[in-house]
Amino acid sequence: MLSPTSAFESQVRLLSRIVLEAFGQPATNHNDLGRIKTNEYCQRQCNGCSEICNLIRWGEVQRRQDNLFEGCSSPRMIHHSFLELDYCARVSGCDTCRTFRRAFLLEQITGRDVESLANPDLQSPVYAVLSIESSGDRLLLTSTPTQKPSFSATVALNHEPRHLADDPTKGGARLITDFQELRRVVQDCHHNHECSSRYRWSRRNPTWLLEIKDSNHVRLVRGPDNLVDYVVLSYSWGDPAEMPATEWARIKGAGTKTKDGVPVPERLNLFPAWHLPETMQDAIRITKNLGFSYLWIDNVCIPKGTNWDTEASLMHEVYGNAAFTLVASSSSKATDRMIKDRLAWSHRSKAVKLRGKWLHNTQVPLDKIRLESPVARRSWTLQEERLSPRVLYWAEQRWYWSCPESQVAELEELGHITPQNTSLMRRSPQTFLELCRTGDIEQLHEEWLDIVEAYTPRDLVEPRDRFLAIAGLAVRFYSAKAEAGGSFISEEYLAGLWRDNFARHLAWSVAKGADSRQNLQHIAPSWSWASLPLRMETNTKHTFKSSEHFKFISAVEEKIDSAKAMTSPNGAQHDSLSRGRAMEERGRGVKAVDVEGRFRRFVSENAKQVSWDAIEWRRGKRVGFNFGAFPGQDLFARQDSDGRIISKDAHSGEIVGQLDYVVPDEAPKSPFTPYVPCGGEKEIMCLELGESAMLLLIKNPTWGQQESYRRVGVAIGHENRKGFFYGCETRTVRLA
Known part of the structure; x- marks a missing residue:
């Protein structure tokens, strides 16, 4: 990607x-x-x-x-x-x-x-x-x-000059966006593409919308009975630690208050747009300039006191039904302006030639705009982008348009997405929706792993929203499989993982051992990536072939009101949407699973601990291991700085694992330790997931009458030890 x-x-x-x-x-x-x-x-x-x-x-x-x-x-x-x-x-x-x-x-x-x-x-x-x-x-x-x-x-x-017929400065310097060109792009998609018929989820509007009467006045209205063309804003609230308390209070204060369960009259009546933070003000201007009268902004259109869990699970509808999603890529926080003088176009362009070579500016890749803007650091915006059939990225100097059929940058068409141009599709933000539509189940699972890898480095103001911020993606994923397989499917959502490919989903790894003091194991079980601290780099994509000995048995979940969960807001039951929402809600409550697989110790009882420096081998850029100083010995070593751990039996190849957490500088006050303490390496057990993948586990002190283990790491790609689990017993193991 x-x-x-x-x-x-x-x-x-x-x-x-x-x-x-x-x-x-x-x-x-x-x-x-x-x-x-x-x-x-x-x-x-x-x-x-x-x-x-x-x-x-x-x-x-x-x-x-x-x-x-x-x-x-x-x-x-x-x-x-x-x-x-x-x-x-x-x-x-x-x-x-x-x-x-x-x-x-x-x-x-x-x-x-x-x-x-x-x-x-x-x-x-x-x-x-x-x-x-x-x-x-x-x-x-x-x-x-x-x-x-x-x-x-x-x-x-x-060797040739660049064609400058569409140069924005042809008639003089141009500092302000030309909305006429952007309107043409949006209308071309609306009238000539199949995006609406292919990807629009339903004919339902969001519960509340901002109605734009003019660029300066808006009001909150109930979504009409018939679907209207509305725009959705995706933006970053900003980091409260990096701004004055009064500024953060203003951003949070933009939320709609309620009285007796109804938005206050100050929002239901016309009010000046300048009552909202600057990013929202400019989103209103952009929406109006493009000919749309309705805008959805999360903080404004989900009134305080609304059931946040329910709204979060409906995000695939909010974004899937929108005319397009406006991504405020240029804003670092909600009080930043989007519409400003664009200094790159402040003078006339001219074809420049030096020593027979023509110089011209290159196109900044759309992926750079997508993945490096402040919006990309916010957890909620991942599903906002991937659930949107059409996305308008508003960068500081130019805009970018992306839909399933084309990608366009201001003044420059990036290319149409056709069967002959599939490379664009692989880069497209709409890949997830396309796979949901076509029902390519194998690729859909790979896309989910890509979603996880893109999600874990992002930040949340409230860590408790770890599952809610991707609830819409989970509902859409399940609905795609339900529509492909009918009512009788085995798929289950399990704390951010999926049952049908559970071994593959368990085999995530961290790029570097995390600070255990920031863990979220009070929110998610240890085997789920959601238990990691926020802003963690993870790896989910590697060659994987499941072991024939591994089997998912059952999930242990918190009890919920199943009748309520299976009912959609309008009372309809048992359709793919209500089933998906119920599945996502149950999945958040899963704390433990029972699985079956080959099981053994990671480090032999007779192994000797050696220093990492004593076995690591370096020759320029090449890095490996040299065990020549320890012939005929079982040994293990641990790299304290990044959490790598190695185990080697006397006359066999080594296995290198990656622990999820490093040992903190200070011992925690709580007796619970998600990391492997120094001296506890011989307590690590391992469960085979695939032919070259295993979970690293430590036994939990207690779990009722059932013995259970918590995850502490993973080992991937042990090509030097393919027979590591040969002859080992197959056991039923509870992971918690």
């Missing part, structure tokens, strides 16, 4: 490393980099940009010597700071610097990023590196200050 962004990030890291290694070395002999002259193409060019000509000349030499050459040049400084480059572009009129300035600005997703780019305290020299690749040459630009953040951008070099 991250391939376009990952490729970009790897080049940024390479560029930053090259520049940092070059710091302290003179990159240019020019003292006055901003001095302007006219080049052979009658274009204004500063002394700093003459260094670009030297880079291109270097590339020509490499190509003459080897026409298959690929690599990067050494860095050359083109300006002493971004502010100097900005001045050169705006005031001196250097055509090349204008292209570079726009490249830096287009890379910034939020308003805060743009402000940081021009922050005098974060200035440092701007360097350029020429990257020669088979796919085309590019200039990699970076401004690497001594403190974060660092800024990077990319400019492509072509």
Whole structure:
């Protein structure tokens, strides 16, 4: 899913490393980099940009010597700071610097990023590196200050000029969004695509909607009986720890109060939009400018006192039925403006040519906008995006549109999604909905694992909402399987995992052992990823083949009112929606499961503990293990810093496991310890999940009359020990 962004990030890291290694070395002999002259193409060019000509000349030499050459040049400084480059572009009129300035600005997703780019305290020299690749040459630009953040951008070099017919500055500088172009894109999807007929869930509106009378006045109304075209806002509330208490109170205060179960008259009557935080105000303006009269905002349209659990399980309807979801990618918090002057377009564009090469700005990948904006750090917004057939991403300098049939960036079509262009579909935010529609059960399970991996690094204001924030996705997942298999399906939702592929779902791992003091095992059982602390990187995607010895037996769940759970708000029972909601609600209450599988100790009783450094082997970038100093010995070792643990019998291969938690610096006051204490490694048991996957378990002190175990880690990919469970007993084990 991250391939376009990952490729970009790897080049940024390479560029930053090259520049940092070059710091302290003179990159240019020019003292006055901003001095302007006219080049052979009658274009204004500063002394700093003459260094670009030297880079291109270097590339020509490499190509003459080897026409298959690929690599990067050494860095050359083109300006002493971004502010100097900005001045050169705006005031001196250097055509090349204008292209570079726009490249830096287009890379910034939020308003805060743009402000940081021009922050005098974060200035440092701007360097350029020429990257020669088979796919085309590019200039990699970076401004690497001594403190974060660092800024990077990319400019492509072509043999032909870029077509500029749709340039936004054709008639002069344009700082304000042209809604006419965006309206065309939205209407084209509405009239010419099959998104509505394929993905719209039902004809029900949300219970409450904001009705927009004009750009300055709104009121809260009940959703009409017949489905209307409404827009949904997906945004980040912000981190209360990073703002004044009064600002956070204003954001929370935007919620609709109720009296006797009904919204207060102040919301039911027309009220000024400026009573709401700035992101919401601008969402109202955008919605109105695009020709829509209704907007749904969670904090406003779910009145206080509403059954939050019920509303959370209906999110697949709220987002699935919307005309589109507006994602406030440019806002770091709800009080940030979305509609602002867009500085990247503040001057006329011009085709720039240096030493026979045309320079033009590259398109920032949609994945970068999706995955690096502040919205992507909020847990609730994951399902908001993946349950939405159409999404409008509003970044600081331009908008992006994504639907199941096309992806469009402002002024540039990214491509239509067709059977011949399936790579776009794999990158599409709508992949989950497409798999639900087609009923590809195997791929649907893989998509759920991808959802988990995208969900666990995100943050929540209230940790108790860990399951509620993906309840809509769980209901949609179950409904897809119910519609494919009818009323009689075996699928169960089990604390964020699914029964039909339970062994595969159990085999998640952490990237690094967590701080056990932040665990959420009071919310979810130890075997569920939901028991991990918030903001944890996890890995769910690896080659997996289930063991024929593993079997799911039953779940232990908290009792709920099943009659209530099986009834939808309008009284209908037993349809796929009400069954899905009941399944999701039951799944949240599952605390333990009984499974069957091959079972044994992870570390032999006779094993000797050795230090990690005594067995780790490094040769440059290669890392492995060397047990030559301990011939004929059973041993184990533990890496305290990241939670890795290794077990090796005397004459067999080693197994490397990953513990979920590291040992904290201070012992907890509670006797409950989700981590393996030092000296407790020989108590670890393991349960076979697949041919190269096992759970690492510790026995619980008590669980009524039933012996039970809690998860402490996992071992994946033990190719050196394929026969580890050979001849072991098969046992029924309760996981709690």
